[in-house]
């Protein structure tokens with residue numbers, strides 16, 4: 001497990017928001033992205049996860065090695081908690097859904113349909129999905145939204161176990177997960193320059209006196 005990001009530029013809605021981002025993330029390590037709202041944390045995470053191509057630069061790991069948890073939990077509303085986990089486990093070719101359920105304190109809710117879970121319970125189920133992926137790099141976008149303090153601690157412990165098992169985590173979070181292994185990368189210096197007007201938008205482009 002070794003993620004190397006080199007001179008990465010990434011865009012949202014056709015506008016480059018970050019450029020020349022480089023970092024390395026090895027086994028057992030976590031990296032927390034920081035920066036003001038709108039700087040491009042989600043955009044960078046999506047690019048590392050392979051959900052959108054980079055504008056420039058390189059991401060060393062294949063998307064096949066990444067488990068991505070976005071703002072949306074991606075639950076199947078009419079499937080139960082246990083069925084949701086079995087569904088994902090089948091997709092990722094793993095089997096241990098019981099351990100994932102226990103880890104995120106979902107065992108008592110195993111037979112409840114996802115649509116009938118509270119917001120925090122849905123979040124716990126969305127995060128339990130990470131545990132059945134068997135993938136080494138967790139890419140997490142504000143994973144603690146809707147979680148109470150006890151659930152934040154539960155998830156922090158799950159991330160620590162993942163790191164201890166040789167995994168790694170790249171995340172945007174404003175909440176302290178209590179990870180001693182975590183480093184912080186402030187994205188502010190990597191804000192892309194304001195986009196240059198395209199020639200077709202400029203009536204005087206190419207006009208010389």
Ligand SMILES: Nc1ncnc2c1ncn2[C@@H]1O[C@H](COP(=O)(O)OP(=O)(O)OP(=O)(O)O)[C@@H](O)[C@H]1O
Pocket residue numbers: 012013014017035036037038039040041042043044
């Ligand atoms: N679909 C879109 N089309 C155009 N611009 C977008 C789109 N989605 C996001 N943006 C813009 O891209 C920029 C980066 O957004 P992004 O969501 O990556 O920031 P962020 O750092 O994760 O923000 P936050 O901390 O608020 O979650 C923002 O200025 C945002 O307004």
